[in-house]
Amino acid sequence: MSYENPEVPHEVNVARDNALVEFLRLLAGVGLVVLAVAAVLYLTSSWLARLIPFSTERAWVGDRVLGIEIAPSSVSDHAAIERYLQSLCDELAATMQLPDSMTIQVHYTQARIPNAFATLGGHVAVTSELYRLMPSENALAMVLAHEIAHVKARDPISALGGGASLALVFALVSGEADNLAPWLAGLVQLGYSRGAEQRADEEAVAALVTRYGHAGGAASVFEVLAEHSGAIAGSVPTFLSTHPADAARIADLTRAADGWDPSRAPLAPIAVPGTND
Amino acid sequence: MELTTLETVPGKTITRHLGLVQGSTVRSKHAGKDFLAGLKNFVGGELKSYTALLNESRNEAIERMVAQAKAVGANAIVNIRFSTSNIAAGAAEVMAYGTAVVVG
């Protein structure tokens, strides 16, 4: 009987294939599946969110304007401006065939960045800087009508639904569920898809035509904003320096005002001028 | 290759003792079956998917141990023992080890 310990092959218990290659292949495979699932979930929840009745959305949100801090300005005619905006909004909304339960509430907020957006519950916010920059009532009406169109199309709640499913996928993948709520609230402000923006533009133009008989002044909104951002960036504001999507928008809106004669149908001035505060 | 948990192979004599051989494998069930097994926690009973998983693992561990034994020229493995341990990522390691011998 002999006792020996010949050398055993240890590779039997350790697989030879490159760990990095296998890892990358797995990552690619799992990544593709996750992306596909996320895309399907996003589309489904965006669509499903629109089915929630507006009255429920409004009841849930109440008076809260989600996605932005409403900063009351120190200007004395802040209330007057807000009233003006609200009445302009109401007049436009009346021509846009909103469902009965849908009411739009406009908020005027102090901010250095020109912005206007629609959020949950029919709340629309307009910043003081945007208000100050608008050259005519027609331009202002374009802005308001555009936001009303977003509310009418239920874009805010659709964005929230889509964002919620993306946040869910993200939380499942990364294992973190702590900071979802502020993430979600911020998503509403991020903006809508190109298609949604285009649809809102078209509806706003139609509202302008109904109210003023023409779409003059609509393009000026984006021209002014482009000039403003160009001036801030320090570069010479030219038509070509705008974002290509904005350039296309300006072109579309200018075309929508074809046949408008400014001398025969001048743009209406802003009833309550905004001040530099 | 003769496999036994005894000290000897019954009916044969050991002529050469060739030392320790081991085979081990780590396997994991996929997330779907894991989730279903988690649900089964409510009603209890056999987790068929895990039983199957560990059976596969044990067979593979034995195969690897046999491969090591063959490489050192053995024709039997005696005193086979198993050891199972839980690996954090929802997987289990099964190890089989024994002494490789030549029986005549």
Next chain:
Amino acid sequence: MEAIVQIGFFVVLLAIGWFAGRANEKRHFRELAEVEASLRDILVFNERRPPPEREFRSGTLVVGSVVIAEDYFKRIAAGLRSLVGGRLTAYESLLDRGRREAIVRMKQEARRVGATMIFNVRLETSSLSEDRSGRAPMFSAEFIAYGTALVPAGRP
């Protein structure tokens, strides 16, 4: 954006895990091969019966143990693999290292007592990761090899 910072952080950790982890492992395997070669004269069996025809002066318990932890790359690779199921090759090298190191340490203890053979060797592996709240804990395992070291009669 915060998400990009998180992803960047993750990739950096993964890279550290990969490079440092692989270097570590390679070094350990090389050392193991050397030490195993020097300890080859100590014979190891898991049989219970020591050779009947030889005389032994004493038999003592010898134990070798080591705790080895995973690196970040292994952890993520294992997490991915658990999603689809199958063999977890990332851990195979870790377990192999641990077992061989434990056996080496057991042999070293046997060498210290002057033994030439170890019988009734048993191997145990136990996972040490505790359940901390929140994220999954880092996996680490303790490997033990123990047996009875036989010192041949006639040795001083």
